[in-house]
Amino acid sequence: MTLGLRGLSVHYGSTIAVSEVDLTVADGEVVALLGPSGCGKSTLLRAVAGLEQPASGAVCWDEQDLAAVAVHRRGFGLVFQDGQLFPHRDVAGNVAFGLRMAGIDRAARVERVTELLELVGLRGYGNRSVTSLSGGEAQRVALARALAPRPRLLLLDEPLSALDRVLREQLAIDLAEVLRATGSTALVVTHDHDEAFTLADRVAVMHRGRLEQIGRPDEVWRRPASPTVAAFLGCTTQLPGEVQDGIASCALGSVRLAEAAVPQDGSVLLGLRSTALTADPVGELAGTVIQRVHRRDHVRLLVEPRDPAISAAVRTAKGADAIVEAVAPVADAPAPGEPVRLSLAAEGIAIVRTH
């Protein structure tokens, strides 16, 4: 019960949308395909579904090439961004669709629909018109419809991206629970890091049609395989540094790394996220606040380091200005023009490369 992509490439005319991707999704595993817009995530998913033909390579199920197997014979369930429910059928009619196609008798259909609506948190919604549903409810129905015929693989293309942020966060948690509860094997396309990390056992990061890295969420987060992956995962500044006995140091200071991120002693490239520097009265780095922006539960600062040698190191690393990002608590965050001291925080740091 394994999906295997073997050197899969998909072209649109002269555009190479997917390039030589090798990927295995094990039974019961949820893999998120993550990457910037246009990197080929949806095309890859569509090729797995059978909606796009590979230019080369193969989509296999248990080592059998699916090239000759039509979309509706693959036994895969699909959920798209906008649900694509049938407007002329009620909720129960939508959820029962695949069961009806499979020739399941009425009593069994009713039972399965009830079970699925319960699972996605929509008990009692069976007779509702789908046009009366909120965006979040509609996506739950789409999920129930895809799960009803017990697909051997679930393919989800940006299933939550049409929803607002609060709803998306909640539904991502619910979706993760439903996937675990049903033991589903799934491939989920998303461009949202949080969503990928909430849902997936493993995250596959794509860039320009290629698979750049695949690994457990914490692994990918702490040890991005390349500067490109690191930049996509929010490491806006990447600086050369050293690791010695679990302590990382660079031009901006030093910090004890979280255990899981500690590489062997030696030279490294450190990736700094916006939370890598925090306001700290006894911090190693002195600077001047250039800009202050209030966020929900913290304040984001742009800071210019005071020491010209440090500024030069940052400017060289960024290939742009010498401004660094930092966070401060909402209470008494310094204002633009004021001095600030910053220290490195391990949670905001990734090890991009060891030399």
Ligand SMILES: Nc1ncnc2c1ncn2[C@@H]1O[C@H](COP(=O)(O)OP(=O)(O)OP(=O)(O)O)[C@@H](O)[C@H]1O
């Ligand atoms: N039907 C098509 N015809 C021609 N080119 C296409 C077609 N579909 C996608 N492409 C191109 O293939 C590349 C990959 O597109 P794809 O939609 O797979 O990326 P994506 O990572 O899913 O992006 P997004 O997150 O924006 O949906 C892009 O350059 C896109 O313009």
